[in-house]
Amino acid sequence: MNRRCFVKSGLGLTSLLALGSVPFVAGPQAQAAAPVRKALPFRMGCAGYTFVKYNLETALQMMKRLDIRYMSLKDFHLPINADDAKIAEVLALFKKYEVTPYAVGPIYMNTEAEVKNAFAYAKRVGVDMIVGIPKYELLPLVDELVKEYNFKVAIHIHGPDTPLFPDATDVWKHVEKLDSRIGICYDIAHTVRTGANLLEDYKKYSSRIYDMHIRDVSQATKSGHCIEAGRGIIDFRPFFAAIAKNNYTGVCSVEYEKDMTDVLPGLAETTGYFNAILKYL
Numbered sequence: 001m002n003r004r005c006f007v008k009s010g011l012g013l014t015s016l017l018a019l020g021s022v023p024f025v026a027g028p029q030a031q032a033a034a035p036v037r038k039a040l041p042f043r044m045g046c047a048g049y050t051f052v053k054y055n056l057e058t059a060l061q062m063m064k065r066l067d068i069r070y071m072s073l074k075d076f077h078l079p080i081n082a083d084d085a086k087i088a089e090v091l092a093l094f095k096k097y098e099v100t101p102y103a104v105g106p107i108y109m110n111t112e113a114e115v116k117n118a119f120a121y122a123k124r125v126g127v128d129m130i131v132g133i134p135k136y137e138l139l140p141l142v143d144e145l146v147k148e149y150n151f152k153v154a155i156h157i158h159g160p161d162t163p164l165f166p167d168a169t170d171v172w173k174h175v176e177k178l179d180s181r182i183g184i185c186y187d188i189a190h191t192v193r194t195g196a197n198l199l200e201d202y203k204k205y206s207s208r209i210y211d212m213h214i215r216d217v218s219q220a221t222k223s224g225h226c227i228e229a230g231r232g233i234i235d236f237r238p239f240f241a242a243i244a245k246n247n248y249t250g251v252c253s254v255e256y257e258k259d260m261t262d263v264l265p266g267l268a269e270t271t272g273y274f275n276a277i278l279k280y281l
Contacts, residue, residue: 040281041247044274045070045102047213047255048077050263056090060097062264066271070251072131072211073101080107080121087124102251103211105131106156106185112141119145131156131185131211133165136174139182146181153182154211159190160222167194168205175208183208187255189217192234193224199242206246213255215270226257229270237277244281 046068051059056077063071071094078090094101104122107130109115115138122130129152134142142153155171158164165171168184168191175182186209191201202209216232217224229236243252254274256267 040244040278041249042243043070043251044068044271044278045072045251045253046267047072047253048074049106050254050256050260050267052076053261053263057093057097060093060099062267063099064097065264066268068254068271069098070100070102070253072103072105072251072253073125073127074105075107075121078104078125080117084124091126101125101127103127103129103131103154105154107132109134109138109142112138115141115145119149119151122151123149128152129154129210133158135164139174139178142182143178146179151181152210154185154209155183156185156213157187157190159187159193161190167191167196168201168209172205172208180208183210185209185211185213187213188234188239189213189215189224189226189255192217192220193222195220198234198239202239202242203246206243206248209248209250211250212243212248212252214252214274215255215257226255228258228266229273236274240274240277240281 046063048059048071051062052074054062059071059077063069078087082090091101104118104125104127107114107118107121109118109132115134118130118132122128128150131154132142133156134153145151146153155165155175157167157171159166165174168186171184184205186202186205188198192198216227216229216234216236218227218232220233254267254270256263256270258266
């Protein structure tokens with residue numbers, strides 16, 4: 001065979017094998033049992049804000065198509081003052097589409113009443129974590145209520161867009177001496193937009209990171225915006241490897257904020273990219 005025929009035949013056989021069209025007879029070495037993959041300690045989910053332009057059932061239908069099984073539930077899909085019948089209706093929808101609400105929020109807490117309502121809401125929904133943004137002066141009340149309810153509160157960081165909890169350093173400074181159940185919702189895109197080193201920042205505060213929002217970003221500045229994962233500047237391979245090695249057991253929720261009236265294509269590309277990385281961790 002000349003070189004051209006050899007290459008053609010090799011590529012053709014490879015393509016057919018990939019399609020499952022050609023039977024493959026394994027040799028003794030290939031017949032050895034495949035190594036068992038170690039399960040990753042964390043789960044992939046989706047932040048409810050991704051679906052702000054959609055009703056809940058449509059959002060859950062998309063998640064089922066993409067095999068995303070966990071959602072942080074936002075109050076535009078289930079109002080904080082919802083009665084028991086409405087809560088039961090919403091939880092039935094989650095069950096129908098095989099998605100689990102693992103937390104509520106993010107919830108802004110600007111008054112004592114809003115803090116108390118957030119905890120009562122989480123209890124009625126049946127979750128034990130609130131992703132929240134309380135005002136600094138309300139943290140003593142949050143500290144009291146995490147003891148009473150035995151819930152975790154993951155404070156969401158918002159990068160350079162706001163002076164209230166812009167980064168993990170600021171959250172740590174305000175909660176370090178409070179109950180250990182008060183921690184961080186680590187938004188990695190906002191972290192990168194502050195100019196912080198993602199891996200170093202994560203390792204520094206990992207003991208109090210209870211939730212994560214995962215998305216790519218166009219640049220490491222305030223003007224950086226959400227983009228399909230793999231097209232931006234974040235290298236997710238070492239990041240996912242680091243959180244797996246550190247035994248992060250929470251949820252990595254994709255928060256996709258691009259093309260929000262047509263999120264499915266970009267969300268599918270993003271989750272497919274993440275799944276390809278996670279497959280080989």
